[in-house]
Amino acid sequence: MPSGKLHLAPLGGLGEFGMNCMALRWGNDIIVIDAGLMFPESELLGVDIVVPDITYLLEHRDKVRGIVLTHGHEDHIGGLPWVLSELKVPVFGTEFTLALVENKLDEHELLEDADLREIRAGNRFNLGPFTINPIQVTHSLVDCVALAIHTPLGVVIHTGDFKVDPTPTDNRLFDLHTFAEYGKEGNVLALLQDSTNAERRGYTPSERAVRGRFDEIFARADRRLFISCFSSSIHRIKLAIEMAREYKRKVALVGRSMSESTEIALDLGYLEVPEGTLIHPGQIKDFSPRQVCVLISGTQGEPMSALSRAAVDNHKHARIESGDTVVLSSRIIPGNEKGIYRMIDHLFRREADVIYEDGSTPPVHVSGHASQEELKLVMNLVKPKYLIPIHGEYRQMRLHADLARSMHGAVGQVLMMESGDVLEFDELGARKADRIPVGRICIDSGSRSDVVEDLVIKDRRHLSEDGFVLPIIAINKLTGTVESIPEIVMRGFAAGSEDGFMREARRLITVTLDGSTPEEKADIGIIKEKVRADLKRFIVKTTARRPLIMPVILEI
Numbered sequence: 332m333p334s335g336k337l338h339l340a341p342l343g344g345l346g347e348f349g350m351n352c353m354a355l356r357w358g359n360d361i362i363v364i365d366a367g368l369m370f371p372e373s374e375l376l377g378v379d380i381v382v383p384d385i386t387y388l389l390e391h392r393d394k395v396r397g398i399v400l401t402h403g404h405e406d407h408i409g410g411l412p413w414v415l416s417e418l419k420v421p422v423f424g425t426e427f428t429l430a431l432v433e434n435k436l437d438e439h440e441l442l443e444d445a446d447l448r449e450i451r452a453g454n455r456f457n458l459g460p461f462t463i464n465p466i467q468v469t470h471s472l473v474d475c476v477a478l479a480i481h482t483p484l485g486v487v488i489h490t491g492d493f494k495v496d497p498t499p500t501d502n503r504l505f506d507l508h509t510f511a512e513y514g515k516e517g518n519v520l521a522l523l524q525d526s527t528n529a530e531r532r533g534y535t536p537s538e539r540a541v542r543g544r545f546d547e548i549f550a551r552a553d554r555r556l557f558i559s560c561f562s563s564s565i566h567r568i569k570l571a572i573e574m575a576r577e578y579k580r581k582v583a584l585v586g587r588s589m590s591e592s593t594e595i596a597l598d599l600g601y602l603e604v605p606e607g608t609l610i611h612p613g614q615i616k617d618f619s620p621r622q623v624c625v626l627i628s629g630t631q632g633e634p635m636s637a638l639s640r641a642a643v644d645n646h647k648h649a650r651i652e653s654g655d656t657v658v659l660s661s662r663i664i665p666g667n668e669k670g671i672y673r674m675i676d677h678l679f680r681r682e683a684d685v686i687y688e689d690g691s692t693p694p695v696h697v698s699g700h701a702s703q704e705e706l707k708l709v710m711n712l713v714k715p716k717y718l719i720p721i722h723g724e725y726r727q728m729r730l731h732a733d734l735a736r737s738m739h740g741a742v743g744q745v746l747m748m749e750s751g752d753v754l755e756f757d758e759l760g761a762r763k764a765d766r767i768p769v770g771r772i773c774i775d776s777g778s779r780s781d782v783v784e785d786l787v788i789k790d791r792r793h794l795s796e797d798g799f800v801l802p803i804i805a806i807n808k809l810t811g812t813v814e815s816i817p818e819i820v821m822r823g824f825a826a827g828s829e830d831g832f833m834r835e836a837r838r839l840i841t842v843t844l845d846g847s848t849p850e851e852k853a854d855i856g857i858i859k860e861k862v863r864a865d866l867k868r869f870i871v872k873t874t875a876r877r878p879l880i881m882p883v884i885l886e887i
């Protein structure tokens with residue numbers, strides 16, 4: 332066995348939800364697996380996305396050979412603009428993943444300088460001292476791979492996100508054979524496996540399970556049908572379009588993310604839509620309500636999303652009326668409950684029939700992550716010397732570890748790691764070696780078109796430089812009227828002419844409030860976001876600075 336040390340260093344995603352990023356190092360070579368983001372919790376209001384601290388990679392920038400992506404979800408690719416703006420390295424991903432990456436980099440004006448290299452399941456490639464074999468897996472997104480990384484000490488298998496779906500809608504099956512072959516060869520040093528659903532017993536239902544429920548819903552709906560799912564859920568979009576055709580409904584795509592990802596899927600042949608099926612959102616009104624199905628983005632109650640706006644009757648094309656059906660075909664991400672239920676309340680107020688995940692069967696949504704039996708299946712096939720739970724909060728990783736410990740014969744040793752731990756392998760075994768700096772970097776991406784500049788304030792720890800602005804607005808809960816002139820508190824932020832600035836900022840907030848419907852005013856989430864967006868535009872324009880803006884709404 333060669334002498335040398337293999338280091339495994341997770342920069343994010345172990346012990347936290349999202350922001351997946353893992354470094355693998357052998358001597359003077361480092362490869363990075365995934366570069367994800369995390370959506371900010373509501374306490375971090377004023378910040379758009381959260382990405383991992385990559386100090387470790389920057390300290391070793393001459394050693395980093397590339398970033399290899401498992402799939403195109405935001406928690407795996409969302410941090411790329413930030414990482415690539417600091418570190419010019421090639422990015423490897425499957426066709427569909429790279430199409431999403433291209434879009435994202437283009438938005439950030441980073442595409443021209445990017446070195447994107449397509450990989451395919453089953454086609455091995457070399458990167459530094461590693462040979463990497465991408466293995467087809469199934470997940471809620473298409474074109475996802477696990478990575479078998481051949482290192483001098485053995486094979487490290489990183490599952491990415493996966494479930495074992497025997498009937499994926501695109502018929503691209505989970506490649507159990509390749510996993511089994513690695514197990515048979517008996518050379519798997521470590522299996523890094525997705526822990527997201529380690530709490531769930533049994534098997535995760537196939538994506539096809541949703542069809543039964545959609546069938547019921549389509550059969551029953553006698554007016555407009557709105558379906559919202561994650562815009563990346565190509566399987567689900569495909570299903571909705573198929574059902575719409577069966578039930579003779581035209582399909583309109585509403586919301587930027589929904590139309591973008593659908594376009595990519597159409598381009599690459601993951602979706603086939605017969606001519607005449609898709610209509611422009613502006614045409615919705617031209618068809619009778621029972622002839623239309625609207626695919627709309629915004630399952631998580633994001634205040635500015637198309638569905639949130641439609642829910643408060645503030646969307647140009649998507650009008651939800653009494654008797655319409657609204658389907659939330661997605662899970663409720665913990666932390667988003669408030670916003671989602673607030674949106675659902677609005678939808679009920681519009682007298683829509685709202686269908687969301689409530690545990691009933693057939694399910695309106697199925698998870699994309701492996702439950703316990705699937706985790707066991709892969710461990711049994713792969714027979715790793717070491718099993719390391721990844722992708723999950725601590726309890727999920729811990730339950731995954733317990734599950735693995737019960738797998739005598741299949742799994743050698745189980746090791747728990749958290750982001751920032753460095754695991755060292757050599758010919759003698761494995762041990763925790765070191766800690767590296769990790770953390771969350773908050774990015775305020777501001778206007779989407781000029782994000783290169785936004786990256787300038789990549790760090791809210793530099794609050795001291797730009798300070799913060801707190802607009803305080805009192806709204807009468809019953810009438811939705813604004814009770815007094817908005818107050819503005821500022822710290823560490825000085826505008827040229829204080830009085831003039833204050834007056835103008837107050838006026839602006841008043842204009843924003845006046846331009847909002849009573850329903851919007853009754854929704855703190857929406858009103859905060861509107862005030863923040865308008866005020867930010869104004870402050871950036873007049874002062875070229877980017878303070879943290881945190882609207883405070885007092886309901887009286």
Ligand SMILES: [Zn+2]
Nearest residue numbers: 402404470492
């Ligand atoms: Zn995923």
Ligand SMILES: [Zn+2]
Nearest residue numbers: 404406407492
């Ligand atoms: Zn993920």
